[in-house]
Amino acid sequence: MIQNSCYIHLSKLCDSKRKTIDETCVIKKNSELFITYCEGDTLDKFESDINLISGNSSFFYFLKKKFFSMFISILSVLVILIAFLSVSIYEDFFKKIVFETPFSWEINDFISLFFVLVFFFGLLMMPSILEAEGNEFKKLISSWFNKDIRKLRKLELALSNFDKKTIIHLYNFDLENSEHWLWKIFTSRILNKFSNVNFYIRNDKLQNVTKRLNKFDILNIETIKPEIISKKCDVEMLLSSKEQKFYFLLQLCSTILLKQRDKKNFISLELFEYCGKNFIKEENDSKNQLIFGFQNFINRSFDDFKFLAQEKSLQIFFTSNVTYKDLSDEERRIAYYLRNHIEECISIFENPISLLILYYYVKDIVLDKKRTIKILEKFISSTKNTQQYELINYYWFEIAGYMFDFNDVNTFESSNNSYYRKLSIEALNNLAFLFERNGHFEQAILLNQYLYEINPNKYALNICSLYERMGQFEKAYETLPKKLNLGKNEKPSDIEIRYYQRKAAWIIISQRNEALKQEAIESLDKLEKLLFSHNDENEPLWLWHFYNIKANLNEWDENYDEAINFYKRCLAIPALGAFEYGATFVNMAISYRFKYILQKIKEEKIINKSIKLGRLGMILKESVGDRDEMPIVLHNFALNILYKISNDMDVTLCNEVLKATNEALEILERTKSIKRLGMVLIENYIVKCLLKIDIKDVVIKLESHIEFLGQSELNQLLNIYKEFEKNNKIKKLEFLDKLI
Numbered sequence: 001m002i003q004n005s006c007y008i009h010l011s012k013l014c015d016s017k018r019k020t021i022d023e024t025c026v027i028k029k030n031s032e033l034f035i036t037y038c039e040g041d042t043l044d045k046f047e048s049d050i051n052l053i054s055g056n057s058s059f060f061y062f063l064k065k066k067f068f069s070m071f072i073s074i075l076s077v078l079v080i081l082i083a084f085l086s087v088s089i090y091e092d093f094f095k096k097i098v099f100e101t102p103f104s105w106e107i108n109d110f111i112s113l114f115f116v117l118v119f120f121f122g123l124l125m126m127p128s129i130l131e132a133e134g135n136e137f138k139k140l141i142s143s144w145f146n147k148d149i150r151k152l153r154k155l156e157l158a159l160s161n162f163d164k165k166t167i168i169h170l171y172n173f174d175l176e177n178s179e180h181w182l183w184k185i186f187t188s189r190i191l192n193k194f195s196n197v198n199f200y201i202r203n204d205k206l207q208n209v210t211k212r213l214n215k216f217d218i219l220n221i222e223t224i225k226p227e228i229i230s231k232k233c234d235v236e237m238l239l240s241s242k243e244q245k246f247y248f249l250l251q252l253c254s255t256i257l258l259k260q261r262d263k264k265n266f267i268s269l270e271l272f273e274y275c276g277k278n279f280i281k282e283e284n285d286s287k288n289q290l291i292f293g294f295q296n297f298i299n300r301s302f303d304d305f306k307f308l309a310q311e312k313s314l315q316i317f318f319t320s321n322v323t324y325k326d327l328s329d330e331e332r333r334i335a336y337y338l339r340n341h342i343e344e345c346i347s348i349f350e351n352p353i354s355l356l357i358l359y360y361y362v363k364d365i366v367l368d369k370k371r372t373i374k375i376l377e378k379f380i381s382s383t384k385n386t387q388q389y390e391l392i393n394y395y396w397f398e399i400a401g402y403m404f405d406f407n408d409v410n411t412f413e414s415s416n417n418s419y420y421r422k423l424s425i426e427a428l429n430n431l432a433f434l435f436e437r438n439g440h441f442e443q444a445i446l447l448n449q450y451l452y453e454i455n456p457n458k459y460a461l462n463i464c465s466l467y468e469r470m471g472q473f474e475k476a477y478e479t480l481p482k483k484l485n486l487g488k489n490e491k492p493s494d495i496e497i498r499y500y501q502r503k504a505a506w507i508i509i510s511q512r513n514e515a516l517k518q519e520a521i522e523s524l525d526k527l528e529k530l531l532f533s534h535n536d537e538n539e540p541l542w543l544w545h546f547y548n549i550k551a552n553l554n555e556w557d558e559n560y561d562e563a564i565n566f567y568k569r570c571l572a573i574p575a576l577g578a579f580e581y582g583a584t585f586v587n588m589a590i591s592y593r594f595k596y597i598l599q600k601i602k603e604e605k606i607i608n609k610s611i612k613l614g615r616l617g618m619i620l621k622e623s624v625g626d627r628d629e630m631p632i633v634l635h636n637f638a639l640n641i642l643y644k645i646s647n648d649m650d651v652t653l654c655n656e657v658l659k660a661t662n663e664a665l666e667i668l669e670r671t672k673s674i675k676r677l678g679m680v681l682i683e684n685y686i687v688k689c690l691l692k693i694d695i696k697d698v699v700i701k702l703e704s705h706i707e708f709l710g711q712s713e714l715n716q717l718l719n720i721y722k723e724f725e726k727n728n729k730i731k732k733l734e735f736l737d738k739l740i
Contacts, residue, residue: 006191006218007198008209010225011303014233015200016171021237024049033162035190036171039240043181047158054161155185159193168197172238174205178212191216202304204296233321235305246297249276250307252330254318255353257360263394264317267308268354269298274345275334315353315388335361342371346378352391355379359399369422376400376419377427384430389437396434403446406572409588412581413616420447425454425540425575432462441470450574455537457484491536500527501545509552512712517556524549540575544584547573551587560595564588582620586633589614593640602647610640618660627667634664635676638683639720646723649690657687678702678709682717689730703735714739 009015017027018036025041026049027034033053035046168190176182190197191213201209206223213221239247253272256265273294301307310316338345339362349355359375366372376399383391404415415421423431428447435444445466452459460481467476500523507513508520524546531538531546551566567588571581592610596602614637621633638657645653661684668677681702688695709717718740724730 005196006213006221008206008213008221008223009198009200010203010206010223012200012226013171013202013235013238013304014306015169016235016238018171018237019234024052026050026053028053031163031165032167032169034169034171036238037173037175037182038237039175043155043185046186047154050158051161054158155189156193159189162194164193164195166194166196168194169200170197171200173199174201174209175238175240178215183212187212188216191218202296202300204299233306234323235321236323239305242293243297243300246276246294247307248325248327248330249279250297250301251318251322251325252327252334253357255357255360256318256324257331257357258395265322266353267316267318268349268351268357269316270349270351270354271345271357272298274348275337278337279330279334312388331361335365338362339365342366342375346374349378350382350386352379352383352386352388355382356391356395373419373422377424380423380427380430380434384434389434392431392434393438393440396431403443403450405446406450406574407568409568409571409613412571412585416578416581416620420450421574421576421581423575425451425537428574436466436469441466450572453538453543453569453573454540455535457481457535458537489530489533491534492530494539496530497527497539497542497545500524500530501549509549509556511710512556521553524553540573541580544570544573544576544580548584548587551591555591555594558594558598560591560598563591564595567591578620578624579626582617582624582626582633583629585613585617585620586636587617589617589640590636593636593643596643604644604648607640607644611637611644614640627671631664631668631673631680632676634660634667635679635683638664638687639679642683642686642720643723645690646729651691654687654690657683658691658693661687674705674708676713678705678713678717681705682721685733686720686724686730689724695731699733702733706735706739 016036017029017034018025018038021038021040025036025038025046027036170187170190173182173187178184199209199213203225210221210223236244236247250267250272253269253275254265254267255263276294298308302310306319306321308316309319338358342358342362345358346355349358355375355378359372359379362375363372383389400419403420404411404418406415420428428451432444432447432451435441435447445463448459448462448466452463460479464476464480467473467479503520503523508516508523513520527546527549531542547566547569551563551570554560554563554566567584570584589610589612592606592613596606596610599606614633618633618637621630626633638660641653641657644650645657661680664676664680665684668674668680681698685695685698685702688698706714718736721730721733721736722740725732
């Protein structure tokens with residue numbers, strides 16, 4: 001067949017006039033026919049719609065279709081019957097000539113001779129008839145036996161109503177392969193009938209469609225690709241079943257999950273491909289072919305379907321052409337799959353959008369929150385590395401809120417679970433940089449102040465620079481150090497730091513050994529010199545131990561206000577855990593208790609503060625499952641309360657003391673430790689006396705343990721015993737009275 005002009009249009013599927021699956025697949029405008037194929041359409045539907053377009057009623061189309069089929073069948077049967085009749089007459093006539101000659105010729109014999117001649121010349125000319133131009137007779141006979149040929153004849157009948165010069169527009173025909181009726185029957189008739197045919201196909205199908213058209217001997221094939229123009233269109237019905245799966249998966253791998261309709265819905269192609277390998281299974285497809293299918297669909301979503309648009313290299317978002325589906329069940333399945341592969345995702349994802357979506361999928365179902373922190377840290381670093389700074393402004397504060405006031409101890413309980421307390425130093429540094437890039441200068445200042453203790457020189461300069469960026473030049477000058485305290489030494493090793501920590505704190509200061517106090521002070525000075533004689537960032541844990549030891553030393557000197565200030569500096573150090581913060585609250589509570597004890601006029605708010613901080617420290621310690629120091633934590637919490645109820649009896653508080661001391665005794669018995677056992681026993685004894693509970697066992701244990709007490713612990717034990725014994729609130733113990 002020869003076709004003068006055939007045009008292939010790329011990226012113009014949106015021009016389809018068909019809008020729904022149920023709508024007619026053929027639309028006529030002036031002298032043009034717009035024919036759109038959707039997966040599931042049949043040839044009968046095409047025939048019916050073409051006949052309706054040509055002006056025939058559905059009844060007339062049905063009648064003509066049935067009549068044409070019946071006419072072909074009747075004509076075929078008649079031809080075959082005549083052939084059978086001719087053969088039978090030929091046989092009888094030949095027998096008569098052979099066996100009855102001579103005979104008299106009658107009318108019947110002349111009729112028989114006529115049929116014999118017809119049969120003879122029919123056989124003689126049969127090859128010529130079958131191979132004649134157009135093969136009409138051959139097609140007529142074949143149509144009775146072959147279903148496809150019958151369909152072809154009916155289609156030709158339907159198309160015969162249109163002029164050869166009618167311009168034909170064929171949409172979505174690349175959806176099926178060359179063996180499908182759409183190409184084998186319909187397209188072949190279209191190309192044979194009309195002189196101007198336009199195909200509208202997907203970009204990546206150009207080569208396939210061109211090869212098919214070449215097989216039809218098309219004389220002139222021209223490819224037309226217009227400039228990409230943003231256009232509102234609806235092409236969902238043109239998608240194949242596989243493309244529909246990809247379309248839904250693309251929505252699952254987007255920020256639609258965040259349900260923020262006021263923002264652009266970004267897509268993660270990393271997550272799309274990662275999930276696709278596990279949630280879309282294609283028969284007869286290898287792994288590589290499946291990946292290739294992902295890329296094809298993405299290209300089509302940009303060019304052919306107009307689903308996607310792009311602003312930056314890694315920022316791809318949905319256009320208004322996307323209709324969002326309810327995919328809650330699929331979201332749940334993907335969430336649990338991703339939860340089990342968090343570490344793998346973190347290692348391979350480089351786009352911050354991928355990590356953002358991953359976080360929202362798993363944040364409510366992940367058991368270990370440290371895994372969530374890893375996602376956020378990678379999100380922060382990838383945002384910085386890819387320079388997608390505005391993502392912090394879009395999403396970060398909805399995830400973590402604003403930076404808390406770390407100088408206010410009262411806010412610790414509300415900020416304890418804040419992400420700012422759990423992120424690493426590196427992540428906090430990156431976050432401060434991103435805050436600055438987004439113009440959140442106040443937040444950046446708070447973060448730098450939070451990190452100040454790690455490296456005062458560095459963060460003082462950062463804070464100064466931020467105030468300058470805000471135009472607050474006086475504050476910038478005030479925060480700028482008068483001179484840099486630059487150290488000449490290298491950063492010390494962990495072994496050096498730990499040596500002086502142990503020597504100064506645990507061995508001497510903790511036991512209040514007066515004979516070695518000066519040595520402890522010298523060790524602490526040496527530790528301070530090691531920490532602040534280099535220019536690198538200090539480890540948060542090093543600083544925490546240093547300030548904790550300084551606070552302990554001030555407690556020893558009964559300078560409790562200064563001790564509390566050092567404990568506050570401990571709480572201001574970033575990137576520590578509940579273990580360290582919990583210990584700080586326990587120690588601070590002790591300082592408030594000592595401060596209360598020394599007051600001549602007791603201020604109830606001081607001991608209440610001690611109890612509150614002690615309770616918070618106990619909760620933090622319990623949260624990490626610390627069994628080592630829990631007896632000490634519980635004993636101090638009990639002691640804080642006992643000093644309150646020594647002046648103001650409260651049964652509820654007594655029950656708290658009983659619970660705390662019983663738990664402490666249970667742990668000490670299990671660990672076979674005697675550290676602070678004497679204090680726990682006396683506290684348990686006092687509260688049991690107050691609650692009128694049997695005290696025989698605890699008295700026996702206390703009496704047998706007295707000889708093992710150090711002087712500091714013994715003095716503390718006798719002090720609390722005297723506090724309750726002086727007003728006859730408890731029964732006297734002779735073995736203790738002798739020691740007073």
